[in-house]
Amino acid sequence: xxxxxxxxxxxxxxxxxxxxxxxxxxxxxxxxxxxxxxxxxxxxxxxxxxxxxxxxxxxxxxxxxxxxxxxxxxxxxxxxxxxxxxxxxxxxxxxxxxxxxxxxxxxxxxxx
Amino acid sequence: xxxxxxxxxxxxxxxxxxxxxxxxxxxxxxxxxxxxxxxxxxxxxxxxxxxxxxxxxxxxxxxxxxxxxxxxxxxxxxxxxxxxxxxxxxxxxxxxxxxxxxxxxxxxxxxxxxxxxx
Numbered sequence: 001x002x003x004x005x006x007x008x009x010x011x012x013x014x015x016x017x018x019x020x021x022x023x024x025x026x027x028x029x030x031x032x033x034x035x036x037x038x039x040x041x042x043x044x045x046x047x048x049x050x051x052x053x054x055x056x057x058x059x060x061x062x063x064x065x066x067x068x069x070x071x072x073x074x075x076x077x078x079x080x081x082x083x084x085x086x087x088x089x090x091x092x093x094x095x096x097x098x099x100x101x102x103x104x105x106x107x108x109x110x111x112x
Numbered sequence: 113x114x115x116x117x118x119x120x121x122x123x124x125x126x127x128x129x130x131x132x133x134x135x136x137x138x139x140x141x142x143x144x145x146x147x148x149x150x151x152x153x154x155x156x157x158x159x160x161x162x163x164x165x166x167x168x169x170x171x172x173x174x175x176x177x178x179x180x181x182x183x184x185x186x187x188x189x190x191x192x193x194x195x196x197x198x199x200x201x202x203x204x205x206x207x208x209x210x211x212x213x214x215x216x217x218x219x220x221x222x223x224x225x226x227x228x229x230x
Contacts, residue, residue, distance in 0.1 A: 039216045041157075048207055048220035049149075049157065055214065092157055096215040100173040101147075103157040 002027050004093050004104035012110045019080040021107045023093035028073045030097070037096035040069055040078045043106075044089040052091075053078065085111055114138035116208055116221035123227045124198050131194040132224045134208030141189035142166045147217065148182065148193050149207040162211065163191060198228045 003026040013019045029036045040053040051060040053069035056076060068079045080087055088111050093104040119133045134146065148160040161172040163182040170182040181194040195202055205225050209217040 037215050041217070043157075048223055049209075049217070050220070051216055051218055054216035060216070060218070090156075094157075094159075094217075096211075100161075101159045103159060106156045 001100055002029075002095055002098045002102050004095060004102055006091075006093060006104040006107050008107060009105070010108040010110065012112050013083045014112045015085065016082055019083050019087075019109060021078045021080075021091050021093075021109075023071075023076040023078070023104050025074040025076070025095060027098060029076075029095050030073060036072065038069075038071070038076050039094045039096070040067075041092045041094060042087075042089050043092065044086075047089075049092065080109075083109075083111070087111075114210075114219050116210060116219055118206075118208060118221040118224045121225040121227070123229070125230055126198055126200060126228055128198050128228075129194065129196040130198060130226055131192055132206055132226065134191045134193075134221050136189045136191070136210070139210075142186060144213075145211045146182075146191040147209045147211050149209055150176075150204045151207065151223070152201075152204045155204075157207075160193075160206075165191065195226070198226075200228050202226060203228045 005024045007022045029038050036056050038056050041049040043049040057069040066081045070077050090106045090108050092106050115137050117135045122130050142165045145162050147162040150158045160176045163170045179196050183192045205223040207223045208221040210219040212218045
C-alpha cells in the first residue's frame, strides 16, 4: 500500500503568516495517463472533510487562492499564505493513483 | 443543491449488526461512485472502499473485507453500509463521499457515529 507521510504533525501559526505542509509518498503518484491523483482535504473541528486541492495544484470551487498545492512524483506541498482563523483544523493529503486509496496521517493547524 | 445526508448515530453491543445509510440528492445518483471512509475517535481518515452506483459492484479495502457490506437502493438514491458482528474497534464515525469523475471527493455526508459498547 502507498504510505503518505505528512510533516509536521502539528503546526502553530500566527494569523497572517504562511503555513507549509509536506506530504511524501512511498511511491510515485503519477498515473500511467500522466495525471497525478493527489488531493488535499481540510477537516475543520466537528465537520466532514472538505476538498481544497485536486490533481496536485488545482483549487476546488470556492477555495481561496491563499491555498497553493505543488509537487510531483513523491513529494508534495500545501502552502497556506496569510493564514486566517477559519483555516484551523486537520489537513490530510490523499492519493487516488494506487489501489488501495490512502490518506496521509494528518497535520493539525492551530492558530497562535 | 447537492447533498449527502446520512442516518443518525447508533449505539450497539459487540456481536450485533448495524446498517447506516447515505441518501443523495441534487444529482443523478448513478453517475458518481460512492466511497466510504472511517474515522476512529481522535484518529485520522481511513478509506474503506467504494461502490459503483451504476452496476452495484462493491470494492473493499483489505481491512474491510468480510464483515462490511456496501449496498444500494438506487431507486431511492441511497447507499448503505452494513457492519456485522460488531467489535469495539468498529467504534468510529463513518462518512460517505461522492467521487467526481476526476477522482476526488467533492461532496461528503455529515458522518454517522457508531458506538460499540457492552
